[in-house]
Amino acid sequence: MIRTNPELLSYTETIYHSNKHHINIEQYNPTEKIIEQNKRYNWVYIIKEGVTKCYLSDEKGKDFIQEFLGKGMEFGEIEVFSNKPSFCCIEAITELIVYKISYTHFNNLLENDKKFNKLIMKAMAEKISYKAPRHSYQQYHPIEENILKIKENFPEFTEVVSKNDLAKYLGITLRSLNRALSNLKI
Amino acid sequence: MIRTNPELLSYTETIYHSNKHHINIEQYNPTEKIIEQNKRYNWVYIIKEGVTKCYLSDEKGKDFIQEFLGKGMEFGEIEVFSNKPSFCCIEAITELIVYKISYTHFNNLLENDKKFNKLIMKAMAEKISYKAPRHSYQQYHPIEENILKIKENFPEFTEVVSKNDLAKYLGITLRSLNRALSNLKI
DNA sequence: GTCGTAATGGGACAGATGTCCTTTTTAATA
């Protein structure tokens, strides 16, 4: 549930070291928001260090966490193509260090750097291919099974993610999560 | 809920007419499967005419419909980048006509045709950005509201999509869908 | 320390949903 993309990270570092003029490094503290929903930005971010949550808030203030993003994950890139305001919110969970690239430079890289272009394509393809199975699984399986599956794939989940966020990731209430956990006797 | 991509369709037609050697046209009947889950293919498809459903089946045979794809939508492209077998199933709902491009040619186009490259990027970005709000909305809103929302955005949905498929799209059982519909007195 | 706030845990109840079945309707075909 904490996604990473080592390949994109290492290539971004290479680009950064060969020409620092167009890429910045920024730092954020836990609970700071890097991107807010429905606002416009001109930056694409790639995570160098730390973990964020990516979530949507509905009109009633309920959050649905899409994904936890770790090293090498990019965000803000969708809006380069859609030309719309941000559709989700990105918030730091841990200390966070990011590479920050302007839209202009991002587009330059896409046009002139074939390897970068391919890596971004790949990153987007991955985002598509892990969303579908997750939502499908969540819809049709009891909460207990979803929890067991997460424990299996990310044994360290409780260390980084609060119960509240876990519930929001599963699309359920905290009460239901607690009930499920006590059924599992964890 | 029936996605389209006119821009990609018209550009594909242009490519097709300028050089027919690397793009085929194929036709399918309703209920025919173009792509099956967990199989490997070497083709990317772009819909010229008709509607398909894209769904995942779990181990118990329950289907979760990701999306209904109409004119100009592509499928099979994720696997070019991930190098994995297909993660979903694509099945014709209506009479279907598709452009079929080999992986080799698809990669050539991506490398050598900047406009094509950009259109594919855009198409993937869109796939990402409509999945998230939908699943978020579905999780937190009662079935009735989801139905009303679909009716609003796609008044013609009942004409193309069966009740059974609508239920699978909403991630609920047919029984629950019927109950909701009778509450709404539709 | 202590005050306040957030995180955690759980009881009680109502309402929503799935499962299992049966019936009705529709449409296609012999």
Added chain:
DNA sequence: TATTAAAAAGGACATCTGTCCCATTACGAC
């Protein structure tokens, strides 16, 4: 027309989940 099979509709029941509480614990600011 008669015969199926598929789609649609819905009853009955058990279970799951959310809502609304309240209690406890942990932790940081003062």
